[in-house]
Amino acid sequence: METLWPQIERLLAQVTKPARYIGGELGAQVPEHHPDAAAWLLVYPDTYEIGLPNQGLQILYEILNERPDSVAERSYAPWVDMEAAMRAADIPFFSLENHLPARAFDVLAFNLSAELVYTNVLNLIDLAGVPVRADQRDEGDPVVLAGGHCAFNPEPLADFVDCFVLGDGEEVVGEISAVVAAHKQGLPLPGGPVAGAETGSRQALLRTLSQVPGVYVPSCYEATYTEAGPDDPMPGALRLAATTPRYPETPPRVEKRTIADLGEWPYPKQQLVPLIEVVHDRLNVELFRGCTRGCRFCQAGMITRPVRERPADQVRTMVSDGLARTGYDEVALTSLSSADYSGIESTVTSIIEDPACSGQVSVSLPSLRVDAFTVGTAAQIQRVRRTGLTFAPEGGTWRMRQVINKLIREEDLYAAVDAAFSQGWRRVKLYFLIGLPTETDEDTLGIVALAKQCVEIGKRYHKGVAVTASVGGFVPKAQTPFQWFGQNTIEELTRKVHLLKDAARGVRGLTVRWHDPKATAVEGLVSRGDRRMGAVIEQVWRQGGTFQEWSECFELDRWTEALATAGQSLEDAVYRHRTEREPLPWDHLSAGLHRDFLWQDWTDALAAHGLEDCRWTPCYDCGACTGFGIEHVVASAVPPAGGSQGTGQDLSTGGQVPVRFLTTAPSGAAPAPVPVDRAPVSAGERRS
């Protein structure tokens, strides 16, 4: 295999950010390929700056390079200018370490962290010189594999990807490597010959892989369709009937993989330090995996259960070794809800009091819990650079937050914001979702009411405060209680954005930002699509629609045209509510969650009934632990003092604002300590 570097080098003077394509990061491994090792190209199908920090990819990169039967290199999507230059010069997609053509690898493994990158996946397979459709690949082509959160509804990519991996990759990549390495050497495959498949053939390889737990091979399954009945909102529409195995050895249902103990996997050991600036450009240490807060909109929280904490001493070692090795001056303690880590306080304190850090290291918790305690911790760790704090109440009213099961009481939110402003922060950012199930205009406008209240709290401490309400349109995801919900239309989301803009107009210190509802619709389209969505994705890609998550590249028209060509519509695929018995495209894939648990949780949501966090309270039997014979790994089974986000708290007062946060109370008159029902929009309203 010959390096393409001399040809690549000639292109680099004419493209933007040429250092995206040179490799050479601290921690990069330049492996020597050999005939008995499976060669993996790990691909993040977005720009280098977005993809490089991805921890999942870095973990697998190290594990694969440690194994004797595999080697791994990395690559990222070349930006449009580089892609054009490569195609003009006939240079294929290449790896960053040895600058080898992608086709020279045995496995092209894509990280699927977001749905809008799907057209990039097709583009990169094509740029690699590999047939885009899986059924057109032959013996000489690499296995195209994909993993990551989006793999929990992989059907839209079923035509293009040979194998998907569900769940944690740490263990399963080794099992896949063993199969691929044996196939490469012409040795018998683990599990023996496959009936009806020629020994050594691509089909034998894929059917063997389909028997590895956690691996889903779409070509081993058949999707059948049926006409919708008369009780369907769209009678006569073609609907998925079932997805069933084609072969006797194919498992009818693929279960996700879960590593039981994060402490056994202290990766990445050598986090990559890029030569150019990237997102999350800092040391990242994973505190725990999984989250049982039970926020119903959150796919990550549902599919990564149970909670598995990393031992505190291992966290400390990974932080101190990592800082010394990389020279970074910032470390992020990552997870889905870092403040929930048992002993977060002592962990943080031990880091900032480490003499090696000499007071110049800042620690960040990317996912702050909304309460005053958390802000105290944040104040302690952001001594060095105190810029802005971000909270995610997600819903504008207490009722809305009960529906989505993000049980942040008004009291806790305002206490958190008060603590932030009083401790020196001047900028607070609040994340919200619009288009949630059962949402009324009152709920939507609650976002502005709440944000205004935060501005008022800030004004007590600072002259110039900035509160940003960042509003995203809700996209229902597979394997969550909201998987049956019909997404809000583009028009409806746009109307709600206008409601918010109008309500926030003229409020000094408040900014409303929002995501493009058109992109939200497309995200919804591919999130819950079935195999027929493949034709749509392919047409959009063929029309040049890559980098769809970049607003400068996104065009809705490409998608609506492709939908029309395929005889589909946003109404049916995105906006339609699914019924309880309707077969879903991911029914044969399992994140461990029982379907009846999810349906019950959906029913609870509609009744605005919240659930406490199961790591500290009795089990709801969602299936994630029992199904896999594992359980939560937490150092402390006691919820934080004073309760937290609905657990161990009095929820009957969740929507009430304590008087000390009611800013417009007449001065002098001691306000009676009687809470009101909702955050006041104005003094007039409150008094009436």
Next chain:
Amino acid sequence: MRLRFRFSKLGKVRFTSQRDVARMWERALRRAELPLAYTEGFSPRPQLGFGLALPTACESLAEYVDVVLDDTRPETASVDVDALPARLSGLLPDGIEVQQAIVVERRATSLQQEVTLCSWTMSFRGLDRQELTTRVASLLAASEVTITRERKGRQVEDDLRPSVLSLTVVDGPDDATGTVELTAELATQPRGVRPVELVRGLMAVAPPSASVDGGPADAVGVPVLDRACRTNQWIERDGDRSEPVALRAVRSDASAGCGLERAS
């Protein structure tokens, strides 16, 4: 204490920007556990001063950075300055090699103000030696060479000629790859000239000549800058030239390392 380092930037790492190099230095200095002095204020940063920015994709044998150490810390006095080049080279990415370190006056003139001209070698593709020689002669003979360049995001017209102090086509046979080499001395005051701007100047002095075999005129004569390497930064005072950090005699042949044929 203020330290001044001289370093090279060669090979793949040339595709990183000046800002990237600054960040590489910050991390390397922290890894070396040097007692750095930090700026005051909300967002303290180590006090680093780079000289004239090296354009992305250009190589260099003569880059400089000033680093301020914290004099209030006891470790500062015991820093072994002579050992720093080897130590830091091991902590910086491949292609960045620290050649020398010296202590300079705390209040020494900044590199940006001190340096008056730079020497460059450049190699071109798509232009034969004769063509390049003619263009160089025309440029040197011209009293004014106007080019368009970007300054603070705006296109401005500028006379390049006063900044071009010397320009020589390097003798040698045309090699198989069709590259021709040029050396140049370019003034840095009031503004530096970038190699791509010099190329624009060479284009501006005459229209592209018709190709010998009668092909389209623009098929030849459009020089592609293949490699550019800053070989020296000079401080010129009263006709005498010196470098911010002169290389010790043993390393003085280092400029041979800027061979443009060198594999990267």
